[in-house]
Amino acid sequence: xxxxxxxxxxxxxxxxxxxxxxxxxxxxxxxxxxxxxxxxxxxxxxxxxxxxxxxxxxxxxxxxxxxxxxxxxxxxxxxxxxxxxxxxxxxxxxxxxxxxxxxxxxxxxxxxxxxxxxxxxxxxxxxxxxxxxxxxxxxxxxxxxxxxxxxxxxxxxxxxxxxxxxxxxxxxxxxxxxxxxxxxxxxxxxxxxxxxxxxxxxxxxxxxxxxxxxxxxxxxxxxxxxxxxxxxxxxxxxxxxxxxxxxxxx
Amino acid sequence: xxxxxxxxxxxxxxxxxxxxxxxxxxxxxxxxxxxxxxxxxxxxxxxxxxxxxxxxxxxxxxxxxxxxxxxxxxxxxxxxxxxxxxxxxxxxxxxxxxxxxxxxxxxxxxxxxxxxxxxxxxxxxxxxxxxxxxxxxxxxxxxxxxxxxxxxxxxxxxxxxxxxxxxxxxxxxxxxxxxxxxxxxxxxxxxxxxxxxxxxxxxxxxxxxxxxxxxxxxxxxxxxxxxxxxxxxxxxxxxxxxxxxxxxxxxxxxxxxxxxxxxxxxxxxxxxxxxxxxxxxxxxxxxxxxxxxxxxxxxxxxxxxxxxxxxxxxxxxxxxxxxxxxxxxxxxxxxxxxx
Numbered sequence: 001x002x003x004x005x006x007x008x009x010x011x012x013x014x015x016x017x018x019x020x021x022x023x024x025x026x027x028x029x030x031x032x033x034x035x036x037x038x039x040x041x042x043x044x045x046x047x048x049x050x051x052x053x054x055x056x057x058x059x060x061x062x063x064x065x066x067x068x069x070x071x072x073x074x075x076x077x078x079x080x081x082x083x084x085x086x087x088x089x090x091x092x093x094x095x096x097x098x099x100x101x102x103x104x105x106x107x108x109x110x111x112x113x114x115x116x117x118x119x120x121x122x123x124x125x126x127x128x129x130x131x132x133x134x135x136x137x138x139x140x141x142x143x144x145x146x147x148x149x150x151x152x153x154x155x156x157x158x159x160x161x162x163x164x165x166x167x168x169x170x171x172x173x174x175x176x177x178x179x180x181x182x183x184x185x186x187x188x189x190x191x192x193x194x195x196x197x198x199x200x201x202x203x204x205x206x207x208x209x210x211x212x213x214x215x216x217x218x219x220x221x222x223x224x225x226x227x228x229x230x231x232x233x234x235x236x237x238x239x240x241x242x243x244x245x246x247x248x249x250x
Numbered sequence: 251x252x253x254x255x256x257x258x259x260x261x262x263x264x265x266x267x268x269x270x271x272x273x274x275x276x277x278x279x280x281x282x283x284x285x286x287x288x289x290x291x292x293x294x295x296x297x298x299x300x301x302x303x304x305x306x307x308x309x310x311x312x313x314x315x316x317x318x319x320x321x322x323x324x325x326x327x328x329x330x331x332x333x334x335x336x337x338x339x340x341x342x343x344x345x346x347x348x349x350x351x352x353x354x355x356x357x358x359x360x361x362x363x364x365x366x367x368x369x370x371x372x373x374x375x376x377x378x379x380x381x382x383x384x385x386x387x388x389x390x391x392x393x394x395x396x397x398x399x400x401x402x403x404x405x406x407x408x409x410x411x412x413x414x415x416x417x418x419x420x421x422x423x424x425x426x427x428x429x430x431x432x433x434x435x436x437x438x439x440x441x442x443x444x445x446x447x448x449x450x451x452x453x454x455x456x457x458x459x460x461x462x463x464x465x466x467x468x469x470x471x472x473x474x475x476x477x478x479x480x481x482x483x484x485x486x487x488x489x490x491x492x493x494x495x496x497x498x499x500x501x502x503x504x505x506x507x508x509x510x511x512x513x514x515x516x517x518x519x520x521x522x523x524x525x526x527x528x529x530x531x532x533x534x535x536x537x538x539x540x541x542x543x544x545x546x547x548x549x550x551x552x553x554x555x556x557x558x559x560x561x562x563x564x565x566x567x568x569x570x571x572x573x574x575x576x577x578x579x580x581x582x583x584x585x586x587x588x589x
Contacts, residue, residue, distance in 0.1 A: 014428045014483055016512040018538040021430060027477060054273035055480055057504060060276065067541055069546075139346040143278035143503040144478070146388045187389060205276075206378055208389055212277040 009033070010083050015062065020072075021151050022061045022079060024088070028151055028181075031089050032059050033140050037217040039096035044080065050075070056216050058150065076171055095250055097217045099136055101166070102244040104175065104199045104222040106132075106231035110195035113167075115178050121157040129157055129224055132196075135183065136219035145186055147212050148205030151220060152181040162192035170195045173234065175222070197222070199242045200233035208240060219249065253321035255307075255370050255400045256353060257312065261308025264394040265384040266375050267367075268303065278503045279538060281483065285365045285456060285522035288416070288551065291328030293369030295412050295554035296326035296346040304371040305382050307394065310456075313357025313366060314396075319350040321404035324371040325349050326411075330363030330419055330463045331522060337468040345561055346409040361521040363419030364454070372403020387457055387500040412561040413554065418520045421450060421528030425543065426511035428475055429485055434472035441468060443468060443510060444533055452526035456500040459521055460493055460528055467492010472508040481505040484513040486532070494532070496521050516543035516549070553573055 007030075013021040022039065025032035033230045040054050040061045050070025065075060091140070106129045107114040118128035137151040154177070162178045167190065170176055174185045176193035183193055186204035199222060204213055214220075233243045252449040257264070260321065267290065270283020284290040294304035306328075311333050326346040327334055334341050334357045341347050341355075349355050350411075360366055375391075384391030432440070448461035468488050481487070486498045487507035496513055497505075498521070511532060513521055524530060535543075 014427070014537070015429060015480075015482060016427055017514055017537060017544055019482060021480065025497070047322075053273050053275055055503075057480045058477055060479060062482075064275070064482075068545065072537065142276065143480070144272070145278060145502065146279040148278055204388075211379060212274075216276065 001039055008087070008101070010058070010088070014072070014077060018066070018067050020063045020075060020079065022063075022083070023059060025059045028058050029142070030138070033138070034062055034093055035088040035091065038091035038217075039050070039083075041089050048075070048078065055143075056141055068146050078174065084095075084117065093217055093250060097219070097249050098246045098248050100201070100214070100218060100220045101250045102199045102201045102220055102222055103225045103233045104133075104197050105229060106197035106224055107228060108227070110227075110230070111175065111195055113194040114196040117158075117160065117194040117196050120155050123157065128196075131157070132177075132182070133222050133224055136221045136249040138216045139214050139220065140181070140214050141216050142212070142214060145189065145204075147186045148213065149184055149220070150215050151202060154180045154182070156180065160194070163193065166187055166190045166192055167195055171198070173198045173237070175199050198230065198234070200230060200237050201249065202237050202240075205240060213242065213244075213246075253323060253402045253404045254319045254370065255323060255373070256317045256319050257394055257396055257398045257400070258315040259299050260313040260394050260396045260398070261314040261357075261508070262393075263310060263315060264398075265386060266305060266309050266391060267308040267383045269465055270383055271381040271385065271492070275482075275503055277481065279379075279385070279388055280499065280503055282388070282390075282456075282499050282545045283383050283478050284367070285369070286329050286418070286519045288418070288547075289365070289367045289517060291551045291554055292328040292344065292413055292415065293326040293367050293559050295458065295521035296328065296413055297324055297369055297371045298407060298555075299371060299556070304369070305375060306367040307373075307400070308358065309366040309368060311364060312359040312581060313368065316349075316355045316357070316368065318353055319399070322351050323349040323402055324405035324407055324409055325355065325359070326369040327366065327428045328366040328369065328413075328415065329365050330360040330525075331432045332360050332573050333358035341378065342412065344415040345412040345465075346570055348405055348409040354530065355398050360525065363525055365523060370400070370402045371406050372401075374401040385500055385526050387502075389418040394567050406547065410561050413558050416550075419523050419525065421524035421530040422520065423531045423533055424521055425514045426486065426532050427537060427540055428516060429509035429512040430470045430479065431470060431508035432510055434470040434508055435468065439468055439470070440510070440534075443494070444531070446447070446531070446533070448530045450521070450524045450526055450528045450530055454498075454526065456498060457496055458497045458501055459524075460489070460495045462493060464586070468510060469539065470508045471508070475579065476506050476508060478504040478506040480506055481509070482512075484515065484518050485509045486511040487512065498522055516540075516547040
């Protein structure tokens with residue numbers, strides 16, 4: 001686990017002439033990810049002149065800025081001051097997050113690798129679904145493709161590697177599993193993650209009122225439903241409606 | 251009928267492009283936008299329109315056939331030079347032209363470089379997430395198709411303007427800065443990165459360009475599976491076979507390959523514009539040098555409107571001298587092109 005006592009982190013990296021990366025660890029931990037989310041929230045609240053954009057990965061905060069308005073040395077000094085202002089690893093998750101509940105169909109044609117993933121996790125398919133749905137999962141980060149959430153962390157039993165062969169096409173809404181995380185695809189995608197289900201949520205609706213419903217730090221609870229209920233929910237999603245429910249948490 | 255540009259025949263790589271859609275990295279969307287922003291700005295300057303908000307048809311490798319409908323249109327041709335003619339008469343590149351109603355503009359393949367731009371006065375398209383450019387990888391907009399009709403404005407001037415385009419179509423030396431994993435490559439490997447003559451791979455796209463070379467790959471001590479991290483256009487990833495791969499405007503937002511360097515913003519369009527097979531060398535520069543190049547590129551764009559000039563033609567080339575407006579140059583001087 002990364003802690004503030006670890007002298008290596010947090011650390012700064014320059015990324016080109018207009019970018020800086022603040023890295024809070026070199027592997028995924030829920031604590032480092034929470035530090036990332038808290039630090040980005042503090043940066044966004046500070047709204048330093050010249051900072052044009054912030055984003056997070058599993059373990060880092062990225063800033064894009066205008067070097068003509070904000071010198072590297074100045075930004076780096078301000079970042080070091082803000083990092084030193086508190087123990088970000090214990091800062092807690094930021095306010096303004098949401099808990100989503102998403103109707104989800106597991107297994108069968110909607111998740112042809114559920115059995116395979118469950119076997120690798122050493123349990124039955126039913127038990128695997130129960131384990132995945134037992135608790136809300138955090139949106140650890142969003143990226144790779146537009147809107148695509150990385151969700152975690154699942155119990156250790158699900159620390160199964162990505163497969164080397166790619167699934168040719170997991171559809172939009174497809175839920176796939178590897179390395180104690182789930183991903184939810186915005187559109188049909190090739191992937192090495194194991195496809196276990198389909199969730200009734202469009203994570204990138206480019207003409208929707210809210211094109212990107214999720215924010216890093218949100219939580220999602222997948223509610224298993226039967227085929228008929230899912231099909232009806234999916235029709236609504238395809239028509240541009242939000243089927244998942246959302247409530248404020250912290 | 252309102253003024254429009256009809257795509258009579260679309261080449262394989264036409265898309266609408268503006269300055270892109272920065273600001274959605276947290277949502278996983280890269281900035282996209284014109285691969286050669288200078289060409290977009292040159293087009294706006296030639297039309298006497300503001301650079302900010304400029305929109306053009308980007309043409310990857312080759313153009314197509316276009317027709318003015320409903321009115322005469324004012325068009326400008328910039329970026330990678332392509333063979334162009336209006337109703338069979340050859341017209342100049344890096345220049346603006348009147349496309350009379352009903353006339354056809356035929357644009358062929360690029361003679362140098364990769365991306366040509368067809369700017370049209372008053373060109374319009376739907377706004378998605380604050381921009382009008384297609385982001386092909388993200389499924390925003392798409393490739394323009396034969397038969398499509400693009401809204402435009404009646405020609406606000408006669409054309410006949412030209413601008414000297416900076417040479418940027420044949421690759422050459424590309425300046426880079428260190429990136430996140432540069433230290434994971436040893437000194438000899440970094441020296442070899444600078445001394446190797448690469449060739450731009452023919453499979454380059456709006457997402458990125460592989461740089462091919464003979465000899466060993468570029469290996470690092472970085473873990474084989476670096477945890478995925480934010481990546482941005484310009485980053486030079488070393489992919490599985492050890493080849494450098496330069497990320498371009500429509501790159502993914504996260505990646506797990508080690509990054510050996512990052513191309514400075516001022517030189518990124520040169521990577522995008524280099525024709526397939528063009529020689530490319532990478533050279534590390536200081537942050538100060540990168541910032542100076544950035545400032546110079548910015549000044550260069552701001553100076554464009556003042557560098558637009560009426561094209562000097564032999565009187566014999568002009569079919570109807572009396573109808574040719576010799577004061578046409580005035581159209582560019584009275585607009586705020588710096589927007």
